[in-house]
Amino acid sequence: MHINSIKISGFKSFAEDVELILEPGVTTIVGPNGCGKSNVSDAIRWVLGQQSPRALRCANMQDLLFNGGSNFKPAQRAQASLHITNVEGKLALESPEIAVRRQLTRSGASDYFINDAPCLLRDITELFMDTGIGVDAYSVMEQSKIDLILNTRPEERRFLFDEVA
Amino acid sequence: MHINSIKISGFKSFAEDVELILEPGVTTIVGPNGCGKSNVSDAIRWVLGQQSPRALRCANMQDLLFNGGSNFKPAQRAQASLHITNVEGKLALESPEIAVRRQLTRSGASDYFINDAPCLLRDITELFMDTGIGVDAYSVMEQSKIDLILNTRPEERRFLFDEVA
Amino acid sequence: SREAFLSAFEQIRANFQEVFEELFNGGETELLLTDPSDVLESGIDIIACPPGKKPQSITQLSGGERSLVAIALLFAVFKIKPSPFCVLDEVDAALDESNVLRFANLIRTYAQQTQFIIITHNKRTMEIADVMYGVTMEQAGLSKIVSAKFGNEIRA
Amino acid sequence: SREAFLSAFEQIRANFQEVFEELFNGGETELLLTDPSDVLESGIDIIACPPGKKPQSITQLSGGERSLVAIALLFAVFKIKPSPFCVLDEVDAALDESNVLRFANLIRTYAQQTQFIIITHNKRTMEIADVMYGVTMEQAGLSKIVSAKFGNEIRA
């Protein structure tokens, strides 16, 4: 199972639609400071169900919508989707590719979709249960957070161990 | 006023005597991970009077003594000194060069010296008063601490401003 | 359950030593329960000793050494139940060149079963990419994506 | 005293804008007292907006942008009462190449009145050195110093 592509639109600094087509193996994302690389990682975690604005470096979820910078119109909708191959039928669905999408409008409406069918966040977390994919899993390591594994009190650190036990 | 040289002996990974001779201007310290660069910065802060082992990445001040690694004898004494030119008589002393030295023995005896004369920590902090040099001043920025200026609560951050007010 | 945790814990300990040795070219590690009598609530202490050094608290390790220890722990857990994909954002920032090379080699071994998305500024890390995407901001404030796809021809 | 603090605060605000502009090639900053009625206890909020972007909380800035903002604030304070020497330990770790160059140029301007000791892994930062010391650990656990002294002949 791997990600075929990531689509982002209106999310943080990605005002216009962008698509990253991935292969199994290693994809590197590079570019100057502030160009949007970590925003891609935020988009992935957001689609997977990250509910805490602080974990996405925001004060409110509304801050995720492209804010227009000093030269553009702010976006009315933020959207991100992951298109995942369902190789080996690891995910409990029939289709060979699964599209998981999340969107947020400026009016505050927040919606989830699996293969374009509206669903709940719970459906997405259940879809990925036991695959190691998920907001709290070890599958995404944020910038400047690597040291936290070492700094957390020993009691907090065990959370990582409980994930796989 | 600038540092002419830094001498370190028996402090952290510097088992043997080392000396860095500096010039006014820019000195860079380079080398692989774990080779001892930040230990030089720790030595400078220790001589200037850093009293918190945690601020020197230790549990106890005794951890500052070279611990022998897996192949050597542990040091019996840790010592570091800064040799500073007293250009413009900025420091309240007669001599053109001032040597500030600190030592710690394995038995726990901790001593300070100005130009080889025993003194108290207070004499050292008074010597540097109003020069911007000191343990809490902005003159030493530790590794991975640069972000703290931004993360601290606004009330804590003002400490930096009070330093120069 | 207590047994499930202890069994995972034993595996993680072994994996941690293995990955650590690969990243540090040797050395010793230990993972200890702070309270062995209360396995399901106990904290976990980390002892990590690079080759030739003396085991101390990990607070005394250097910035780059701490990054490697954290990476080793992450992958020690990961090896038990690898996720299908893994996103790493600048975890190599504190590493010197030879450590970045070891980190990159480690990633390549795991990349056989896991898809990696690695955000980096480091040229050595970029060299192990199958695909590389550049993010640009030619117009201030507006991110765009440029792809520079490698594939096998470069690494053959 | 209230006057002393406010006078320093005004200077820091002006310096912060100046250094920020140098590091970001433009942009807008603001330093605000969280409680203007209690000047001696009030906290200080930072607004920092790179050119072309919209002023937001500094938490939304990128890792490299935050490093530059912190460096700008450090030097804004520093310019008021420069210390005779300043030690910086890997403050350039998160910076891309063009930002490291701007950081290095900034250091060179201050280096006329202040002695800098800069610990770094970055080649561009090394290029501004008058003296460079290498720390080595040929014998595991034992640090030694090697000096590679430049001086003016290299930069002329």
Ligand SMILES: Nc1ncnc2c1ncn2[C@@H]1O[C@H](COP(=O)(O)OP(=O)(O)OP(=O)(O)O)[C@@H](O)[C@H]1O
């Ligand atoms: N809602 C938004 N609208 C527009 N721009 C935004 C929004 N949220 C964040 N940004 C911008 O995105 C930029 C940060 O992007 P990101 O963190 O992805 O950078 P980066 O490429 O990871 O850089 P670095 O190499 O420094 O880590 C910031 O400059 C911020 O102003």
Ligand SMILES: Nc1ncnc2c1ncn2[C@@H]1O[C@H](COP(=O)(O)OP(=O)(O)OP(=O)(O)O)[C@@H](O)[C@H]1O
């Ligand atoms: N008392 C001691 N005796 C012997 N070695 C010590 C002692 N205290 C610390 N060390 C060693 O010093 C090393 C850390 O050195 P330091 O932090 O200076 O590295 P560094 O050159 O800054 O590396 P990096 O580039 O990763 O930041 C650690 O490996 C640690 O084991």
Ligand SMILES: [Mg+2]
């Ligand atoms: Mg980033």
Ligand SMILES: [Mg+2]
């Ligand atoms: Mg260091």
